[in-house]
Amino acid sequence: MIRKRQLLINALVSVGQVIVTGVVYFILYRFLLDSLGPLEFGVWALVLATTSAAGIANLGLATSAVKFVSQYLARDDRPRVALVIQTAALSVAVFLAVVTVAVYPLLRRLLGILIDEPAQLPAALMILPYAMVSFLLTSVAGVFQSSIDGFQRMDLRGMILMGTTIAYLGLCLLMVPSNGLLGLAWAQVLQAGLLVLVLWSTLKFLLKPLPLIPWRWRSDVLREILTYSINVQLMSLSRLLLDPVTKGLMSKFGGLSALAFFEFASRMVVQLRALIVTAHMAIIPTIADLQERNPTLIQELYQKSVQLLVFLVLLMLPFLIGLSPYVSRLWIGQYEQLFVTMAWLLLGGWFLNTLANPAYFSNLGIGRLRGNVVGLLITGVLNVVLGVVLGAAFGGTGVVLGFVVALLVGSFAIAWAYHREHGIRVHTLAQRGTGRLALASLLGCAAMLGLYYGIPTARLLPLAGVAVLAYVLLTIVPAWMHPVRQLLGDWAYTLRPSRPANDPAA
Incomplete structure (x- = not known):
C-alpha cells in the first residue's frame, strides 16, 4: 500500500x-x-x-x-x-x-x-x-x-x-x-x-x-x-546541451544584457514550474518501493499523476502568460519586451514539458531509462542545431524559440515511448470537464492581457489585482467541477490525524 x-x-x-x-x-x-x-x-x-x-x-x-x-x-x-x-x-x-x-x-x-x-x-x-x-x-x-x-x-x-x-x-x-x-x-x-x-x-x-x-x-x-x-549519465550529458548551451548561445547572439533578461525569465518559469515538478518528484522513491513490493500499482499512480498535471497546467499556464507583463514591471522595474517574450516562450515550453513528467519519473523509479535517454538526446541535439540556426537569424529570441521547440519534441518522444511500452492509450487519460476548463483559462488569460495593454497608464498593483480577480472568476466554476478537484480533496483527507480505534469520534 x-x-x-x-x-x-x-x-x-x-x-x-x-x-x-x-x-x-x-x-x-x-x-x-x-x-x-x-x-x-x-x-x-x-x-x-x-x-x-x-x-x-x-x-x-x-x-x-x-x-x-x-x-x-x-x-x-x-x-x-x-x-x-x-x-x-x-x-x-x-x-x-x-x-x-x-x-x-x-x-x-x-x-x-x-x-x-x-x-x-x-x-x-x-x-x-x-x-x-x-x-x-x-x-x-x-x-x-x-x-x-x-x-x-x-x-x-x-x-x-x-x-x-x-x-x-x-x-x-x-x-x-x-x-x-x-x-x-x-x-x-x-x-x-x-x-x-x-x-x-x-x-x-x-x-x-x-x-x-x-x-x-x-x-x-x-x-x-x-x-x-x-543511462543516467547519458541524460546528464544531454542536459549539458540544454541550459549551458542555451545561455552560451544567448550571450553570443544576443549579448550579456539579453542573457540577463533570459536568466530572469528562466528563473521565473522554472521556479513556478517547480511548484508542480518538485511535488511530483516525491513519487520517484515510491515507485522504486512499489517495484520491489507491488508493481501493479505503478500504472494507477501514473494515470492519476497525468490527470493531476493536466489539470494544474491548464490552470497555471494561461494565468502565468497573462501575468508576465505585470511581473516585468514589478520585478525588473519597467516593462521589458524581451523579458516578456522570453517568458511567454519558456512558459509554453516548460509547462507543456511537464505533461511528460509522469513517464519520465516512472522510468526513473522502475529503472528503465531508454525512453528518457532518447528523448533527452533528441532535445539536446535539436537545441544546439536550432539554437545556432535561429539565433543567427533572429538573435536572442531565436535561441529561446529553438530551445522551446527542442524541449517539446523531446518531451513528446519520452511520453510516446512510455505509452507504447505499457500499452497506454491517450484517450484513457482524458477526463470530463477538461475542455471547459481549458476554454475558461484561455478567456481568463485574454482578459488579463487585455487589461494590461488596454489600460497602459493604470497603476500596476490595482490593475494586477483586477486582472487576477477576472481570471479567478472565469475559472473557479470549471475548476471546482473538474474530477481532479475531488482527487485533491481525497489526498488532503489523508493528512488528517488518525484517531485511536476506541475513540468514540472515530
Whole structure:
C-alpha cells in the first residue's frame, strides 16, 4: 500500500520549499540587477552555465542514489545503504575535482569566445574558480539530497534547502554591496559548504551506520551504480546541451544584457514550474518501493499523476502568460519586451514539458531509462542545431524559440515511448470537464492581457489585482467541477490525524 500521508507531506513541504526559494530569488535577482547592472548579472549567469559543463564527471551518481537507497531500504539492508551513499559521494567528489582542474584552461578560453564585450571578460575570469568550487560542493550535496529522497523524507530535504537559500540571500545582501561580483561568488561558495554539512548531518540522523566523515568506498558498489547510471549519465550529458548551451548561445547572439533578461525569465518559469515538478518528484522513491513490493500499482499512480498535471497546467499556464507583463514591471522595474517574450516562450515550453513528467519519473523509479535517454538526446541535439540556426537569424529570441521547440519534441518522444511500452492509450487519460476548463483559462488569460495593454497608464498593483480577480472568476466554476478537484480533496483527507480505534469520534 502506498504511504499516502508521507507522500503528501513530502509534496507539500517540497512546494513550500519552492515558494520560499521563489521569494528569495525574486528579492535577490532584483537586488543583483540594481547592484551589478545587467552586464555583470549576465556575466554571472554565463559563468555558472559554463562551469556546469564539468557536471559530466558526476557519472549520474547523484541521480542514481535515490533508486539504490530506496531499493536497499525496502530490503532492510541498511549497511548497504551506508555504502551506497559514501561510495557515490566520494566518487563524485574525486571525479569532479580531477575534471575541474583539467577543464579550467578550456573554460577560460570558452568564456573569451562567448563574451563579446571585452571589458567584462576579466570579471568573468575572476569569479570562474569560485564558481567551480561552488559547483563541486553542490554536486556532492546533490548526492546527499538524492539519498535523503531515497528515505522518502523530502520534507527534511525541503526544510534544509529553505534554510540554506535564506542564508544565501543574507550572505549576498552582506557581501555584494562592498565586493560586487566577487562578493556574490564568495556567498555561493559559503552556501554550498553549509549545504553539504547540514545534509550530511541529516543523513547521519536517518542512518546510524554512517561515520562522522564519509570514507568507505567500495568498487563493487560503484560498479552496481554505474551499471544503472550509464543511462543516467547519458541524460546528464544531454542536459549539458540544454541550459549551458542555451545561455552560451544567448550571450553570443544576443549579448550579456539579453542573457540577463533570459536568466530572469528562466528563473521565473522554472521556479513556478517547480511548484508542480518538485511535488511530483516525491513519487520517484515510491515507485522504486512499489517495484520491489507491488508493481501493479505503478500504472494507477501514473494515470492519476497525468490527470493531476493536466489539470494544474491548464490552470497555471494561461494565468502565468497573462501575468508576465505585470511581473516585468514589478520585478525588473519597467516593462521589458524581451523579458516578456522570453517568458511567454519558456512558459509554453516548460509547462507543456511537464505533461511528460509522469513517464519520465516512472522510468526513473522502475529503472528503465531508454525512453528518457532518447528523448533527452533528441532535445539536446535539436537545441544546439536550432539554437545556432535561429539565433543567427533572429538573435536572442531565436535561441529561446529553438530551445522551446527542442524541449517539446523531446518531451513528446519520452511520453510516446512510455505509452507504447505499457500499452497506454491517450484517450484513457482524458477526463470530463477538461475542455471547459481549458476554454475558461484561455478567456481568463485574454482578459488579463487585455487589461494590461488596454489600460497602459493604470497603476500596476490595482490593475494586477483586477486582472487576477477576472481570471479567478472565469475559472473557479470549471475548476471546482473538474474530477481532479475531488482527487485533491481525497489526498488532503489523508493528512488528517488518525484517531485511536476506541475513540468514540472515530
